[in-house]
Amino acid sequence: MSSLLELARLFARPLLIAILLSIPTIILIALGILWLVENEHSETMLLSLAIFSLIIWWIVKLPNNVAQPPVLDRGSSLDQRARGQIRRLADESALKPPRDLSGFIRLAERIFDETSRIFHPTTRVSALEFTIPEVLLATHDISDRVRARLLAELPASDVVTLRQVKELYDLFSRNGWVLPLVVLGTRIFRLVANPLAALVEEFRGVVRDKAVSAISNAALETTTRIFVQEVGEIAVDLYAGRYRHKREVVVKQLNENAFSSEALIPIRVLVAGQVNCGKSSLTNALLRVVKSPVSELPSTGPQREFRIDLRSQFDIVICDSVGLSSDSTTKSKESLITNAIQSDLIIWIAKATQPSRSLDLETLRAIRAHFNANPGLRQPPMILVLSHIDQLSPASEWAPPYDLNDAGRRKSVNIKDAIQVVSKTLEFCDPAIPMSLQRSTLYNVAALVDAIEISADDARAIALDRALRASKLSVGRIVGQVLRGAGTLVEKSMPRTNN
Amino acid sequence: MFQRFTLKVSNIVDKLRSLGREEHAEDMVPFPTPKRLGVPTIWLLGKTGSGKTAIIKSLTGNLEAVIGSGYQPTTREATVYDLPKSNPKIRFIDTRGLGEADYDHSKDLRWHEQEADVIMLVMRVSDLDQADVIAAVDAVRSRKPIPLIIVQTCLHECYEDNKSHPIGYPFLGDDKDLRNPALPRKLRSSIGYQRQQFDGIKGASPIFVAVDLCEDYKPTDYGRDALVNALLGLLVEHAQPAERASALGSRLRHLWPFKSQNSARRQEARRAKKRADLTSTLREMFFSEAGEKP
Numbered sequence: 001m002s003s004l005l006e007l008a009r010l011f012a013r014p015l016l017i018a019i020l021l022s023i024p025t026i027i028l029i030a031l032g033i034l035w036l037v038e039n040e041h042s043e044t045m046l047l048s049l050a051i052f053s054l055i056i057w058w059i060v061k062l063p064n065n066v067a068q069p070p071v072l073d074r075g076s077s078l079d080q081r082a083r084g085q086i087r088r089l090a091d092e093s094a095l096k097p098p099r100d101l102s103g104f105i106r107l108a109e110r111i112f113d114e115t116s117r118i119f120h121p122t123t124r125v126s127a128l129e130f131t132i133p134e135v136l137l138a139t140h141d142i143s144d145r146v147r148a149r150l151l152a153e154l155p156a157s158d159v160v161t162l163r164q165v166k167e168l169y170d171l172f173s174r175n176g177w178v179l180p181l182v183v184l185g186t187r188i189f190r191l192v193a194n195p196l197a198a199l200v201e202e203f204r205g206v207v208r209d210k211a212v213s214a215i216s217n218a219a220l221e222t223t224t225r226i227f228v229q230e231v232g233e234i235a236v237d238l239y240a241g242r243y244r245h246k247r248e249v250v251v252k253q254l255n256e257n258a259f260s261s262e263a264l265i266p267i268r269v270l271v272a273g274q275v276n277c278g279k280s281s282l283t284n285a286l287l288r289v290v291k292s293p294v295s296e297l298p299s300t301g302p303q304r305e306f307r308i309d310l311r312s313q314f315d316i317v318i319c320d321s322v323g324l325s326s327d328s329t330t331k332s333k334e335s336l337i338t339n340a341i342q343s344d345l346i347i348w349i350a351k352a353t354q355p356s357r358s359l360d361l362e363t364l365r366a367i368r369a370h371f372n373a374n375p376g377l378r379q380p381p382m383i384l385v386l387s388h389i390d391q392l393s394p395a396s397e398w399a400p401p402y403d404l405n406d407a408g409r410r411k412s413v414n415i416k417d418a419i420q421v422v423s424k425t426l427e428f429c430d431p432a433i434p435m436s437l438q439r440s441t442l443y444n445v446a447a448l449v450d451a452i453e454i455s456a457d458d459a460r461a462i463a464l465d466r467a468l469r470a471s472k473l474s475v476g477r478i479v480g481q482v483l484r485g486a487g488t489l490v491e492k493s494m495p496r497t498n499n
Numbered sequence: 500m501f502q503r504f505t506l507k508v509s510n511i512v513d514k515l516r517s518l519g520r521e522e523h524a525e526d527m528v529p530f531p532t533p534k535r536l537g538v539p540t541i542w543l544l545g546k547t548g549s550g551k552t553a554i555i556k557s558l559t560g561n562l563e564a565v566i567g568s569g570y571q572p573t574t575r576e577a578t579v580y581d582l583p584k585s586n587p588k589i590r591f592i593d594t595r596g597l598g599e600a601d602y603d604h605s606k607d608l609r610w611h612e613q614e615a616d617v618i619m620l621v622m623r624v625s626d627l628d629q630a631d632v633i634a635a636v637d638a639v640r641s642r643k644p645i646p647l648i649i650v651q652t653c654l655h656e657c658y659e660d661n662k663s664h665p666i667g668y669p670f671l672g673d674d675k676d677l678r679n680p681a682l683p684r685k686l687r688s689s690i691g692y693q694r695q696q697f698d699g700i701k702g703a704s705p706i707f708v709a710v711d712l713c714e715d716y717k718p719t720d721y722g723r724d725a726l727v728n729a730l731l732g733l734l735v736e737h738a739q740p741a742e743r744a745s746a747l748g749s750r751l752r753h754l755w756p757f758k759s760q761n762s763a764r765r766q767e768a769r770r771a772k773k774r775a776d777l778t779s780t781l782r783e784m785f786f787s788e789a790g791e792k793p
Binding site for chain 2: 296356414
């Protein structure tokens, strides 16, 4: 009753407004009926009423063709037996609930032990023999399910969870990455070292606010029962091999995500070359809009990065680097080398009308040497672009397309020759892509996009490789990914717990 | 006696030179005729593809000068062009371009600076990365203060949509060029940027000349006259080839304590006459040779 009153108080104002608004409509209905009756149209009204009733009745009676969700097969005989065993174990341990964490660990061990004996009577499969992703999934499920049930059945525990989540976010915001990384990092290592202990540790996180020994007896009984039932459920799934399927689904989803437009790791394309060779113009040509400022004077600003979705097939971050210059004070060469090492695809632009290429060659050699010296690293594919072909002799002529095999046209011959010379000088195997990048004479962008498309698989492999390497080098990276996963899972589980 | 002494000195100098040459011999392309003629020598220097050989071809009318196509280095070793060929009055040294892949220029620079009376620094107006070249010239001029002409070439690469030279060669070689509305905006800003790079350079301030010798644009010797005039002005001002031949003699004359006002005036007049002679011979030479150009 009290809750009804509360509801009424809460909705009094909107309810009043709704009633007031509907009064004219209701009056109108009454007046309309009165008018119909007075004008002897009552038969028409009754007829239409009958027809509409029939239609409604027919719709209601129509057989429901929507497929019923298939009933989950929970009932192989082995499962039944295992569940019975677990129920008995739950009753048994609820009478003597463990008083400390090691007790819970022993309990978990027993659950896994008994379940495995039911599923594999001859060979004993220990929990340690499962792959880490399976155990990770199982752990996550346990904490999720135990938490959800505790929230539903133990009113005090939702405070704990909320605070826990809040703590995580607080730590995150206060200390940047450091602290939650440490917390999550140790969690992962613990998992690898001893999955069962990790399960319990997860469980402890749920109730850690109250020391296990301090929980009231009744609460502890419930907690233990829930713990055994939920851990047992997981153990059944794990030994029945269901996690393997679940894992495959997850891995598949991850892979699908990796190649969709929302891939976690986009390909990083570096646009490099001497000052004023046309880097910004090329970037703009790929972006199809002017985003990078183009100037005939060397730009001194920092490099710019743009994200594009090229032919809506791959996600690319284009990095318009600072031009190479012989002015050693700008350190352009060094920064370009560092930049190139962190890229997945390099577009190297050589100006057709710039025969001075020692700077390009020195830088390219340094980049190649870096990858030769580190055989574990993969050199990103490089695409050579020959820009400013419109200024090749005869410079006053520009009438593309040019057939490069047309020996009769001086421009064609020069373009073809320049491609060979530049590719050879800069030690590229593939011929350069001839391009003109000025807006008024833009030419051959499609060929470049094709070339990017061809190298995209390699580049993507390198992007993943780079990400993996980064994660191997720093715990932070893995943990970051886990945290991101944890974040989504927290979000997912929150509404459920509110029900 | 003095003559004998002079001879000895020149012998020693020659020997020293040849020693130096041997030292370099294994590292560098042998320089064809390294011996000084006593005529003014112009050293063309610049990045590869900047148009050094094209300038020589235009100035000397020498058909043997091979001009590149613009996308790869052409002049792989230094070449000497004398004008006129028999009884030379002026000499051009065309050098290998800087910044060519796999070419270390430092030794060649040291070699050429001994010969040069004027450096003609050539740069494409669209190529704004000249830091290396400027550093090289700076190093040379800190050792020997050689007068400097900067030739900005390939103007057409900075033309906007109008594909023809600005009418009537409106370049003055000073800051007025940067505000001249007759020049395309892109050209002005590039010219200005390049000239600005020489603001703090050591020694006498350089002379700037803009030329375009590309054969696709008419006239094909756009700016040649301005270049010749700048060169002649510099030569007449700095180089006094006749006096250099008896350098020791003039030095001794300076030691002579009794100098009359008259003799000084006479000397000045003599010098002025020599300058005028040189100017007229060179001018005649350049402009007649130009006529023979194909």
